[in-house]
Structures are given as structure tokens and as C-alpha cells.
Amino acid sequence: MDSTIIERLTRLTAEERDILRGQQVRKGDYSASERFIVNSAKLLDGKQLDLRPHTRFVDFPEHGHDYMEFMYVYAGSISHVIGKETLTLERGDILFLNRHARHSVKKAGERDIGINFILSNPFLQVVFQQVQNNSVMSEFLTSNLEDNGEGEYLFFRTKDNFPIRNLMDNLIYAIVNRSEELYAGLVTLLFSYLAYYRDTLVNTLRDSSPDARLRHDVLAYLEGHYPDAALSDLAATLGYASAYLSRRIRDAFGKTFLQLLQEQRVRAAERLLRTTSLDVEEVAHAVGYENQSYFYRIFCKTYGTTPHKYRKMPTA
Numbered sequence: 584m585d586s587t588i589i590e591r592l593t594r595l596t597a598e599e600r601d602i603l604r605g606q607q608v609r610k611g612d613y614s615a616s617e618r619f620i621v622n623s624a625k626l627l628d629g630k631q632l633d634l635r636p637h638t639r640f641v642d643f644p645e646h647g648h649d650y651m652e653f654m655y656v657y658a659g660s661i662s663h664v665i666g667k668e669t670l671t672l673e674r675g676d677i678l679f680l681n682r683h684a685r686h687s688v689k690k691a692g693e694r695d696i697g698i699n700f701i702l703s704n705p706f707l708q709v710v711f712q713q714v715q716n717n718s719v720m721s722e723f724l725t726s727n728l729e730d731n732g733e734g735e736y737l738f739f740r741t742k743d744n745f746p747i748r749n750l751m752d753n754l755i756y757a758i759v760n761r762s763e764e765l766y767a768g769l770v771t772l773l774f775s776y777l778a779y780y781r782d783t784l785v786n787t788l789r790d791s792s793p794d795a796r797l798r799h800d801v802l803a804y805l806e807g808h809y810p811d812a813a814l815s816d817l818a819a820t821l822g823y824a825s826a827y828l829s830r831r832i833r834d835a836f837g838k839t840f841l842q843l844l845q846e847q848r849v850r851a852a853e854r855l856l857r858t859t860s861l862d863v864e865e866v867a868h869a870v871g872y873e874n875q876s877y878f879y880r881i882f883c884k885t886y887g888t889t890p891h892k893y894r895k896m897p898t899a
Contacts, residue, residue, distance in 0.1 A: 584752050588759050592636050592657060593696055602640045614646070617827065623650040623703055631706035632766045634758050637661060637697035643688040651702050651727045653679040655751050659695030663688050665736055670786065672697070675742030677751075677777075681727035684734035698755065704728070706766070713771045719778040738786040739777055747776050747783070797835050805847040810871040812847075814840045848872065849885045856894045863890045 613621045656672045663670045665686045711724050726732040741747045757765040804817050818825040832840050848870040855866045872878035882890050
């Protein structure tokens with residue numbers, strides 16, 4: 584590759600110099616979202632496709648994107664954390680992340696050069712028309728373009744594949760030199776090569792959307808901890824501030840944490856009334872209610888009768 588391009592990809596950026604002086608990642612440079620969704624408008628500045636060297640010397644915090652991103656490791660290695668998976672890309676490897684996926688990136692050293700490719704959604708829709716029959720990429724791209732698609736990644740171990748690495752050099756050269764008339768052809772060809780050399784696809788995962796994962800985590804927590812569940816405890820478990828998690832739950836469920844907790848407790852109480860001989864007061868205490876009158880009021884509101892009368896009702 585051209586030596587001037589190599590120098591550009593490997594030199595310290597202003598952000599990296601600040602990080603070496605103790606500055607953390609400035610999320611506001613990437614996103615205005617509280618959930619840290621990287622905004623393509625901040626990075627592309629009206630362009631249809633661009634590249635950006637990955638920020639080194641710091642753990643890059645978990646984030647999402649409003650666009651499809653893929654990373655090509657030009658030198659060294661870069662480790663991504665997606666859910667519970669840690670994927671280490673070595674020189675020549677490629678990782679695709681659709682716009683519904685979230686990930687973090689472990690601290691990279693000076694000689695670890697990862698190149699992030701940012702594809703605008705309109706550009707990707709143009710490319711998609713050329714690869715609809717691509718057995719490897721079409722479903723991935725379809726999920727990316729869906730408003731409510733699921734998070735997904737594709738990991739290609741292409742470090743020993745000369746045709747793909749040569750094509751990546753050409754793509755980098757075209758973007759750096761703003762040869763925009765080549766972009767669609769080169770990206771389409773890349774997708775075609777990845778399908779042709781499908782043995783390089785070593786790992787893929789379709790994960791639930793962020794809201795779906797949150798719903799699963801919240802409901803699992805409530806089911807296991809409803810007698811003494813607390814928003815602060817769940818927030819600490821998930822690594823969120825309580826106020827932020829409260830808003831996320833309200834957005835994901837259309838209900839507050841307290842409403843969800845009450846529903847879980849009343850369902851548990853109903854099961855105990857049906858399947859045990861515990862006194863009503865013991866049932867209330869078992870599901871987390873110390874105030875008996877409050878328990879009666881919540882139960883009556885849910886089932887239309889008192890716990891004592893409900894227990895005597897015939898089962899369907």
C-alpha cells in the first residue's frame with residue numbers, strides 16, 4: 584500500500600494524544616444518545632462511505648451504531664466484546680456489525696491498527712440491490728436495514744486470504760483518495776468474495792435487539808428475586824444507573840419497574856393460593872408484601888376478588 588496512506592493510518596490522532604494524557608473517550612464526539620449510539624452524521628459529514636482508524640490506548644466502552652460498520656485489522660490485533668463473546672481479530676481479519684448490535688473494544692496498543700468502515704444506510708441500500716442473491720451477506724444486510732432487526736455480527740478469518748486482503752487495500756486506497764465512483768463496485772465485490780470464500784466465516788451470531796435483551800434480563804430478575812427485588816439491585820447487576828434503567832424499562836415495557844414487580848408478586852401469590860395451604864398473610868409475606876391491606880388491595884384489583892374468596896373458587 585502507498586506509504587503516505589500507511590502513515591495516515593498509523594499516526595497518533597488528536598484524540599489518542601489526549602487519551603495518552605489521561606483523557607477518557609469523549610462520547611459526545613460520537614453520539615448525542617444517552618445509550619451511546621454512534622451517529623453516522625457525526626462521522627460521515629455527508630459522505631456515503633468513509634473509514635476511520637480505531638481509537639487506541641483505551642478500552643472503548645460499549646456502544647451501538649445507527650449504521651452498519653465493519654472493521655478490518657491492518658496490523659496487530661483487536662479484541663471486541665459482544666455480549667459474553669470475546670472475538671480477537673488478527674491482521675487481515677474482518678468483523679461486520681449490523682446497526683442493531685452493541686459491542687465494546689478492548690484497549691489496543693500502538694501497533695494494533697484497526698480500520699472502521701462506516702457505510703451510510705442509503706449507500707448500503709444501493710449495494711444491497713447487487714447482492715440480494717448473496718448466500719452469506721443478503722440475510723445479514725436485510726436484518727441491518729430493518730427498523731426492528733436483531734443485533735448480528737459476522738466474523739471472517741481472512742488473514743491468509745490474499746484476494747480479500749488485496750481488495751481491502753484497494754478499498755482503503757479508493758476511500759482515502761475519494762474515488763467515489765469506485766465505492767459501490769468495490770464493496771459489492773468484497774461481499775461477493777466473502778460469499779465465494781465462505782470458509783473464512785468462522786463465527787456468526789444473531790442476538791436479540793437491545794430492548795429484547797433488556798426485557799429478558801428484567802423478567803428473569805423479577806422471577807428470581809420478586810420477594811425482595813429492588814431497582815437499585817437490578818441496575819447494579821446490569822451495570823446501569825438506576826434513573827437510566829428506570830427510563831429504559833418504561834420505554835421497553837410501557838410500564839414502570841414497580842408495576843412489573845407488582846404483577847410478578849401477584850402472579851406468585853395466585854400460584855401459592857392455588858397450590859399451597861399457606862395462610863393468606865403468609866402468602867403475602869412470601870411474595871414480598873409486609874403491608875397486608877396493600878396486598879389485599881393489589882390482589883383485588885388484579886383478580887376482582889379477595890385472596891380468601893379466590894382460593895375457594897373452583898379451578899377451570
